[in-house]
Amino acid sequence: MKIEAIKTIVTSPGQNFVTVRIVTECGLSGVGDGTLNGRELAVASYLDDHVIPCLLGRDPRRIEEIWQYLYRGAYWRRGPVTMAAIAAIDMALWDIKAKAAGMPLYQLLGGASRRHLMTYTHASGATIEDTVAAVSAKVSAGYPAVRAQCGIPGLGAMYGVHPLHSGDADAPKLPEEQVWSTSRYLQHVPQLFEALRAAVGWDVHLLHDVHHRLTPIEAARLGKDLEPYRLFWMEDAVPAEAQDSFRLIRQHTTTPLAVGEVFNAIWDARELISNQLIDYIRATSTHAGGVTGLRRIFEFAALHHVRTGCHGPVDISPISAGVNAHLGLWAPNAAIQEFADYSPEMHAMFPHAWTHHQGYIHPGDAPGHGVDFDETLAGEHPYEPAYLPVCRLEDGTLWNW
Incomplete structure (x- = not known):
């Protein structure tokens, strides 16, 4: 089994979401969530420009090896953008593995x-x-x-x-x-x-x-x-x-x-x-x-x-x-x-x-994992720029929101 294609979709059905779909050559596919509220496009770029090209042709069943490759191999470890991108790939791989086994993920x-x-x-x-x-x-x-x-x-x-x-x-x-x-x-x-x-x-x-x-x-x-x-x-x-x-x-x-x-x-x-x-x-x-x-x-x-x-x-x-x-x-x-x-x-x-x-x-x-993604519906709800709020004290000092 090999990874044939990976796609990143950013959509906004009232809230921006970053979704990854991994497709294998045998027809099995899986989806994962890489949403980072207020920084969605940063995750999408990280996936499209730095992650997906490295995974095509790999065995999707080697989840731990791929996780370590994305974590250790980048040198710049952790951080919300990196880990959201890794999460999206990892969820999709576990989705594929559990489907191949014919059982729900928790089993x-x-x-x-x-x-x-x-x-x-x-x-x-x-x-x-x-x-x-x-x-x-x-x-x-x-x-x-x-x-x-x-x-x-x-x-x-x-x-x-x-x-x-x-x-x-x-x-x-x-x-x-x-x-x-x-x-x-x-x-x-x-x-x-x-x-x-x-x-x-x-x-x-x-x-x-x-x-x-x-x-x-x-x-x-x-x-x-x-x-x-x-x-x-x-x-x-x-x-x-x-x-x-x-x-x-x-x-x-x-x-x-x-x-x-x-x-x-x-x-x-x-x-x-x-x-x-x-x-x-x-x-x-x-x-x-x-x-x-x-x-x-x-x-x-x-x-x-x-x-x-x-x-x-x-x-x-x-x-x-x-x-x-x-x-x-x-x-x-x-x-x-x-x-x-x-x-x-x-x-x-x-x-x-x-x-x-x-x-x-x-x-x-x-x-x-039991969740799918309708790409046709997603196309009807394009990305909308949005931010989380920021917070200031009454004297104007920037504070933790």
Whole structure:
């Protein structure tokens, strides 16, 4: 078996996605996700100009050898662009291998460790009352876990990706700028979770995303203030690269800590995991080197009582949602997976075997990873330039978004 062709497609059914299709000479094909939100064309260029020419004619069954070739062989290792490109290739190769074996990916990994995997959904509002109503609606719909975010009085747009405001419709789209106040935030968030526990009780898992915006001692204070409300986790309390900061946070609070959506390799998470400074690792297949890269992180985490909580918003494609679900069904230390549901256009473009019902996902039993890609539909939704927002303090200082 040899790789006959590889194609990169960038499309935008409401969100830009980078998809790779690998075709073999025997007719088997596989698809992978290389989406990097706000930097999609960089990944596409990396694939088309530097990766694909090196893989034509190779044996697609030699997944580990190809992964090492792309990782070690480039010299310039890691980084989000490189690892997203490797992830796309790796997912497609595992898709082909599992199809050739006639089994779903999770069976090829060693079989299921559970019946299905719990997910968490998002709920937010401009005010505490709005957020309580949004969370209550998700709970009424059957979701066992909800991430709650709330607007901060006196500030503008709340955390999240918002429509861009470029003024002239013909002007280039630039990142939206949001304003942040740590003091207002630290005062407001405990009030949100006090109201949420009063409204939904204690049987619902509540999560919160700080989004890298605090200093270590500020994060420690927030974790301590949130202890009475028993969060499932406090996510990204400080910038992820400030790994020693988690030691200080850990010393001051028992609120569980989660981090890792921006990690690209096991080396990014090694100290945090081995020193048990976090409780959940949030790396995702799209950004951590595909099935091969993420499996290494999961297995290392299992040795240190760290559980998994894959990043999974709409800025990774349904391919990654399926791949993460296969890994989550298999991994004995899997705990939860983020799930922000896709639009009808996205579901149509990426027909899939995975199913999601009332807060639980199952990858399905189709051979491969169970997600395909409709290139005809993709052609109807061309790439649209877009950025994630940036953040400034009230005095204008650039801050962590």
